[in-house]
Amino acid sequence: MHLPGEKWQARVIEILQELIRIDTTNPPGNETAAAQYLAGLLTPAGIEIKIIESAPGRGNLIARLRGTGAAKPMMLMGHLDVVAADADEWTHPPFGGDIHDGFVWGRGSTDMKQMIAISAVILLALAERETPLKRDLLLAASADEEHGGRQGMGWLSRERPMLFRDVECAINEGGGTPFRVGEHTFFTCQTAEKGVCRSRWMTYAKGGHGAYPRGDLSTVTLARALSRLDDGHLGGRVSETMGRAMVLVAQATSDSAARRVEKLLGKNKIEAALEAAGFAAEDIGRHRPLFYDTASLTGLRAGDPQSINVIPPSATAYVDGRILPGQTSDGFLELLRQAGGQDVQIELYNGQYSPGLESPSDASIIRTIRQVIAEHYPGAQTVPWMCAGSTDAKHLIPLGVPVYGFVPGKPFPQGIEGAGAHAVDECVWLESLEFGLDVLYDIVYRFCAQ
Numbered sequence: 001m002h003l004p005g006e007k008w009q010a011r012v013i014e015i016l017q018e019l020i021r022i023d024t025t026n027p028p029g030n031e032t033a034a035a036q037y038l039a040g041l042l043t044p045a046g047i048e049i050k051i052i053e054s055a056p057g058r059g060n061l062i063a064r065l066r067g068t069g070a071a072k073p074m075m076l077m078g079h080l081d082v083v084a085a086d087a088d089e090w091t092h093p094p095f096g097g098d099i100h101d102g103f104v105w106g107r108g109s110t111d112m113k114q115m116i117a118i119s120a121v122i123l124l125a126l127a128e129r130e131t132p133l134k135r136d137l138l139l140a141a142s143a144d145e146e147h148g149g150r151q152g153m154g155w156l157s158r159e160r161p162m163l164f165r166d167v168e169c170a171i172n173e174g175g176g177t178p179f180r181v182g183e184h185t186f187f188t189c190q191t192a193e194k195g196v197c198r199s200r201w202m203t204y205a206k207g208g209h210g211a212y213p214r215g216d217l218s219t220v221t222l223a224r225a226l227s228r229l230d231d232g233h234l235g236g237r238v239s240e241t242m243g244r245a246m247v248l249v250a251q252a253t254s255d256s257a258a259r260r261v262e263k264l265l266g267k268n269k270i271e272a273a274l275e276a277a278g279f280a281a282e283d284i285g286r287h288r289p290l291f292y293d294t295a296s297l298t299g300l301r302a303g304d305p306q307s308i309n310v311i312p313p314s315a316t317a318y319v320d321g322r323i324l325p326g327q328t329s330d331g332f333l334e335l336l337r338q339a340g341g342q343d344v345q346i347e348l349y350n351g352q353y354s355p356g357l358e359s360p361s362d363a364s365i366i367r368t369i370r371q372v373i374a375e376h377y378p379g380a381q382t383v384p385w386m387c388a389g390s391t392d393a394k395h396l397i398p399l400g401v402p403v404y405g406f407v408p409g410k411p412f413p414q415g416i417e418g419a420g421a422h423a424v425d426e427c428v429w430l431e432s433l434e435f436g437l438d439v440l441y442d443i444v445y446r447f448c449a450q
């Protein structure tokens with residue numbers, strides 16, 4: 001086991017606190033300030049730094065610690081921007097970075113300035129110890145992830161693809177999350193993520209007077225079509241990632257449970273397979289989207305309360321769709337049309353489509369991750385997993401860079417829990433930071449040191 005030591009544990013906390021205090025709420029982002037802060041830490045240690053702005057204030061930092069080049073580079077990555085926080089709703093200031101009750105509080109503390117602080121410390125520790133590396137170790141801290149990465153990783157992958165040339169693998173957000181099934185503890189390693197396919201639904205009908213109702217109002221027709229989406233789970237398919245995950249989870253109980261799960265998955269009996277793998281009822285509900293293309297009604301527009309007596313001639317709905325790897329925009333829109341029926345026009349909204357992605361789950365970095373977790377958290381297993389959301393991985397995987405989500409958090413004991421990503425009172429447990437640094441440092445050391 002290779003450990004960074006206490007001094008560096010303390011540095012992670014300090015760096016995270018400083019990063020939280022630099023307000024990078026997106027929009028507008030202002031990530032350059034955070035990138036410059038990191039450059040100020042890394043440059044004196046002899047680490048090569050580039051800050052690349054896609055637009056004024058939208059800074060992206062690429063740091064490189066040189067190895068001999070005997071093996072291809074590894075990259076740690078994270079986004080510098082955060083979602084908005086309303087200070088009035090928070091128990092402690094969202095941009096204070098204060099420590100209370102064993103947690104660092106603040107927007108970005110779990111999504112995902114903690115990963116950037118941990119990664120910066122790994123580079124600093126390896127540089128200070130002059131650890132000989134067989135490959136370059138990169139840190140990419142990018143802008144604009146919370147708005148799709150158009151000014152961040154999306155921009156870099158289009159305008160500066162050479163930065164990522166030959167990168168063997170990248171470690172990103174989206175996994176490393178502990179979960180329990182029965183007596184067993186697992187850590188997710190994200191090898192797949194869902195894509196996005198957003199749509200606009202429109203209905204038209206003759207307008208008229210509110211005193212004369214009809215069954216074919218644009219509003220009523222739209223409501224009827226939308227209600228056919230039911231709970232928003234469409235299709236149903238078992239990806240390679242989630243198929244393997246379910247069998248591994250079941251196997252922790254018994255081989256016969258694993259065989260039963262495999263059989264159920266083969267018949268596409270998803271909920272039954274989740275149950276047979278040992279998941280509790282509330283977890284089954286939470287994991288179902290990982291097996292379906294999904295549609296959530298998130299916006300509605302029709303009429304005007306000022307004209308409550310007027311029947312509007314048109315009604316519009318906005319539906320956030322999330323699709324499994326392998327699904328296409330045409331395929332998903334067709335599913336929606338089948339559900340919505342003849343009377344509604346459904347089209348892709350604003351070009352908002354990106355496909356789901358899967359990285360190879362037999363890569364050597366995954367073997368390293370599995371070994372390290374088995375040593376740092378005895379009895380726990382690492383399983384491949386899918387992220388229901390979308391991360392910057394979508395910009396890198398098409399360049400040929402496999403991206404794995406693995407920001408290790410420590411399982412909470414009963415009765416302790418902090419608020420997570422995007423939530424009011426977002427905070428990170430100090431023990432999780434310590435665990436995260438220990439685990440990631442060891443992974444990087446084993447993968448990169450000579």
Ligand SMILES: [Zn+2]
Binds near residue numbers: 111112145
């Ligand atoms: Zn994030």
